[in-house]
Amino acid sequence: MKDFGATDSVGAGKRRPDLLIWGAAIFLVLAAVFAAAPALRAGPATLAGLLLLGGLAGVAILGLVAIRASTAIGDPEPEGAEAFVEALSEPAAVTAADGRLLAANAAWIQAVGDARRLPRGAAGARLFAALVKARDGQRAEGTLIIAGQERRAEAARLSGGRLLVRLPSVVEKEVFVPTAAPAPVVAPSAPAPRSLDAFSGASPFGAALLEGLDPFNSRILEANPALAAMTGVAPSGALFGALIDPPSRAEAETRLAEGKSGPFEVRLARDPTRIAHLYLYRADERLVAYLIDVSEQKQMELQLAQAQKMQAIGQLAGGVAHDFNNLLTAIQLRLDELLHRHPVGDPSYEGLNEIRQTGVRAADLVRKLLAFSRKQTVQREVLELGELISEFEVLLRRLLREDVKLVTDYGRDLPQVRADKSQLETAVMNLAVNARDAVRAAKGGGVVRIRTARLSQDEAQSLGFPGAEGDQAFIEVSDDGPGIPPEVMGKIFDPFFTTKPVGEGTGLGLATVYGIVKQSDGWIHVHSRPGEGAAFRIFLPVHEPTPAQQAAAATAAAAPEAKPRPPRDLSGAGRILFVEDEDAVRGVAARLLRARGYEVLEASDGEEALIIAEENAGTIDLLISDVIMPGIDGPTLLKKARGYLGNAPVMFISGYAEAEFSDLLEGETGVTFLPKPIDIKTLAERVKQQLQAA
Numbered sequence: 001m002k003d004f005g006a007t008d009s010v011g012a013g014k015r016r017p018d019l020l021i022w023g024a025a026i027f028l029v030l031a032a033v034f035a036a037a038p039a040l041r042a043g044p045a046t047l048a049g050l051l052l053l054g055g056l057a058g059v060a061i062l063g064l065v066a067i068r069a070s071t072a073i074g075d076p077e078p079e080g081a082e083a084f085v086e087a088l089s090e091p092a093a094v095t096a097a098d099g100r101l102l103a104a105n106a107a108w109i110q111a112v113g114d115a116r117r118l119p120r121g122a123a124g125a126r127l128f129a130a131l132v133k134a135r136d137g138q139r140a141e142g143t144l145i146i147a148g149q150e151r152r153a154e155a156a157r158l159s160g161g162r163l164l165v166r167l168p169s170v171v172e173k174e175v176f177v178p179t180a181a182p183a184p185v186v187a188p189s190a191p192a193p194r195s196l197d198a199f200s201g202a203s204p205f206g207a208a209l210l211e212g213l214d215p216f217n218s219r220i221l222e223a224n225p226a227l228a229a230m231t232g233v234a235p236s237g238a239l240f241g242a243l244i245d246p247p248s249r250a251e252a253e254t255r256l257a258e259g260k261s262g263p264f265e266v267r268l269a270r271d272p273t274r275i276a277h278l279y280l281y282r283a284d285e286r287l288v289a290y291l292i293d294v295s296e297q298k299q300m301e302l303q304l305a306q307a308q309k310m311q312a313i314g315q316l317a318g319g320v321a322h323d324f325n326n327l328l329t330a331i332q333l334r335l336d337e338l339l340h341r342h343p344v345g346d347p348s349y350e351g352l353n354e355i356r357q358t359g360v361r362a363a364d365l366v367r368k369l370l371a372f373s374r375k376q377t378v379q380r381e382v383l384e385l386g387e388l389i390s391e392f393e394v395l396l397r398r399l400l401r402e403d404v405k406l407v408t409d410y411g412r413d414l415p416q417v418r419a420d421k422s423q424l425e426t427a428v429m430n431l432a433v434n435a436r437d438a439v440r441a442a443k444g445g446g447v448v449r450i451r452t453a454r455l456s457q458d459e460a461q462s463l464g465f466p467g468a469e470g471d472q473a474f475i476e477v478s479d480d481g482p483g484i485p486p487e488v489m490g491k492i493f494d495p496f497f498t499t500k501p502v503g504e505g506t507g508l509g510l511a512t513v514y515g516i517v518k519q520s521d522g523w524i525h526v527h528s529r530p531g532e533g534a535a536f537r538i539f540l541p542v543h544e545p546t547p548a549q550q551a552a553a554a555t556a557a558a559a560p561e562a563k564p565r566p567p568r569d570l571s572g573a574g575r576i577l578f579v580e581d582e583d584a585v586r587g588v589a590a591r592l593l594r595a596r597g598y599e600v601l602e603a604s605d606g607e608e609a610l611i612i613a614e615e616n617a618g619t620i621d622l623l624i625s626d627v628i629m630p631g632i633d634g635p636t637l638l639k640k641a642r643g644y645l646g647n648a649p650v651m652f653i654s655g656y657a658e659a660e661f662s663d664l665l666e667g668e669t670g671v672t673f674l675p676k677p678i679d680i681k682t683l684a685e686r687v688k689q690q691l692q693a694a
Contacts, residue, residue: 091167094158097135099128102162111167112146118165119144127165130155134163206230206276206291208240215256215280215287216241216249230293232270240289245272252278266291302490321366322628322654328366328677330584332359336680337592363677380520382543383421385452385473386414392425396450399429400436403445411453415542417473419520427516428477430509431536435479438534442482451476454542464525465539473542478535484528492526571596572688574621578602579609579637580653581629592680593687606632610641617644622690627654638671649690653678 085092085105091112093104099118112119118127130142134155143150144167154166206227212218220240231243241249245267252264263277275298279290335356342348393408400406417424432448439446453474460468484492491497493514517524517538528534576593578600580586590600601616603609606629613620623645627634634652638645649670674686 085164088166093165095131095163095165097131097161097163099131108167111151112144127153127155131163131165135161205293206289208289208291210240210287210289213282213285213287215278215289216244216253218287221286227291230270230274230276230291231268243269243291244278245269248272263292265294324362324366325676326582326585328359328363330582330588332356332363332677332679333585333588333592335359337588359677366677380418380420382416382418382545383424384414385417385475386410388421388424389428389450389452389475392428393450396429396432399433400448401440404436404439405445405447406432407447407449409449409451411451411474413454414452415454415471415473416545417520417540418543419540420516423516424520427513427538428475430513431477434509434536435477435481435534438481439479446480449476449478451478455539460539464527464537465523467523468539471542473540475538475540476535477538478533480533483530483532484526484534485530489526489528572691573597573599574691575599575601575616575619576622576624576687577609577612577616577620579604579606579623579625579629579634581605581626589678589680589683593684596684598687605629606634606637609637613641613644618646620645620648622648622687623650624687625650625652627652649693651686651690 085094085103085108088105089107091105091108091110093108093112094102095118096102099120101116101118104112118131120128127142127144130140130153133140134157137157140155142153142155144153145151151167154168156164158164203224204226206224208223208227209221210218211221216239218240220236220238223236227243233243244252246269248265248267252266255262255264263279266276266278268274268276274293274295276291276293276295279292281288281290335352338352339349339356342352389408389410393406397406428450432450435448439448451474453476455463455468455472455474457468457470457472460472460474463474465472488497488499493510495511497511513536514524517540520540522538522540525537525539526534527537576598578586578590578593580589581604583604586602586604590602593600601612601620603612609625610632613623623638623641625634625637632640634654638650647670649672651672651674653674653676672686672690674683
């Protein structure tokens with residue numbers, strides 16, 4: 001420690017005089033003398049003269065006292081500063097506001113030198129700017145150039161107008177050279193700490209002081225409470241490597257031996273599902289290890305990656321399904337034409353019928369792909385959750401067979417949901433069948449439970465829906481089977497992924513469930529541990545009807561339900577504009593409609609359809625158009641051709657869901673939708689219904 005407070009450039013034992021202060025004192029005394037001259041001339045015996053002299057003497061005395069006090073403040077005693085900076089291991093000094101050093105520790109003298117003032121000029125320009133801020137009570141940072149290198153400096157105000165200047169230790173990474181005992185890539189050597197500092201001790205992340213340079217084989221000298229909470233033990237005296245899960249410890253040791261700088265991602269031995277980032281810093285012959293729990297961050301990253309993967313697969317599946325629907329439509333229409341020529345009794349009928357059944361199976365496969373990609377046609381309606389499951393329970397009991405017991409648990413105050421009834425039933429059925437296969441394969445039978453409930457936001461979040469907002473409708477399908485292995489948990493919703501033997505599953509059951517739930521604006525979560533069964537939890541938004549919707553529902557319930565009967569005679573008359581970019585679909589459909597008495601105008605795209613509509617303005621009775629076409633799509637074609645069509649009805653046919661383009665038809669009336677693949681009977685029935693309604 002060196003004390004600069006009582007020395008000057010001349011020698012020790014003398015305090016440097018402050019010329020400004022002494023000059024002010026002399027001028028004050030002279031001012032008092034000159035002011036007293038009139039009083040002395042008037043005679044001190046008078047009352048006014050006495051008062052004037054007494055006042056001037058008091059002002060002079062007060063001024064001298066104030067000057068002495070300011071001199072004492074400007075040159076404080078250094079003993080307290082010495083004790084303060086001596087306790088700091090980093091370079092530190094106490095200075096006056098003008099840059100004079102009052103006290104400095106040994107680390108400062110070694111780093112900066114024994115100069116009695118802070119460096120001036122370019123070397124200390126930014127430091128003096130920080131001193132100005134620190135003098136105003138702010139904690140400021142600047143730089144000090146030492147031996148041609150910039151060094152970060154921090155300045156803070158102390159009592160008595162003094163300033164504390166510190167040069168924090170610089171943490172730099174060094175190149176690692178593997179040796180027999182690998183040392184971590186850490187900061188340059190600094191004096192060995194005897195204990196954790198106050199910041200590390202109170203930090204929310206784990207911190208430990210280790211004895212030695214091999215982190216995983218060093219014992220813990222001291223650890224903060226956060227590390228004990230993370231690891232579940234009081235780690236003082238234990239090996240630091242014992243806190244890390246062995247597989248991740250081996251991986252971290254390998255990366256350390258390769259010279260990697262970290263952070264190292266490790267799993268905790270207490271709970272391998274918890275992930276932490278390990279940071280290592282060296283101080284002489286000891287290490288300081290920091291463990292930061294990043295389990296929630298990693299979980300969010302995995303969820304985001306899974307969502308992006310499922311979205312990409314869904315887009316691919318939707319595109320394939322759309323193109324496949326066009327091919328299936330052409331096949332089915334051609335089969336209808338051939339079956340009309342070869343009725344029952346014809347030798348060719350049996351073969352054609354088998355082809356048709358295969359086409360139906362292919363269409364079902366396409367529907368599952370569309371459900372997964374959330375592009376399936378849906379007809380949403382308001383459903384009572386309890387009634388939906390209770391009505392469907394009878395069918396489920398038949399599907400689960402005798403060796404699997406079905407248990408249902410209906411909660412109280414079950415909400416309404418707005419979803420497609422058949423889709424929701426398909427989702428629950430797929431989950432129940434999947435649970436049945438799991439328990440039968442594991443132990444020849446078991447229990448499948450279906451639970452429904454109304455959940456609050458907090459309850460939904462605790463059960464696996466982190467983004468829940470408000471009340472949620474809850475459907476859980478669980479079993480007491482072997483559970484889902486962790487290595488396949490991230491793949492269970494992928495299309496065509498299955499753990500069943502060849503020939504026993506398509507791998508589209510859970511993929512279909514995923515798509516149905518997402519298309520219903522819901523969330524699905526899987527909870528499973530090996531040996532404890534699996535639980536698939538579906539969360540759907542609660543539907544709260546408005547007063548107008550409640551009144552409309554009551555009116556509809558009171559009115560007798562009238563379902564239109566499909567026409568028996570599928571022939572008719574009228575001019576139809578048929579727009580389809582797939583030649584096989586357009587050609588066969590137009591030929592079959594002409595065979596039933598209709599006049600059909602064909603167009604291969606939107607541009608050609610506009611020309612035909614303009615040429616036949618006012619004479620077209622029905623427009624049938626595909627939705628997705630090159631150039632002008634179906635909804636845009638309708639808007640441009642509406643002036644030529646008048647009030648003629650419009651029917652869209654597409655392999656995509658109606659919801660994909662319904663927002664493009666805002667303000668349009670008389671528009672219906674027919675999903676692909678279609679057969680001639682369904683097409684003829686819908687055409688006749690539309691023309692009769694018009």
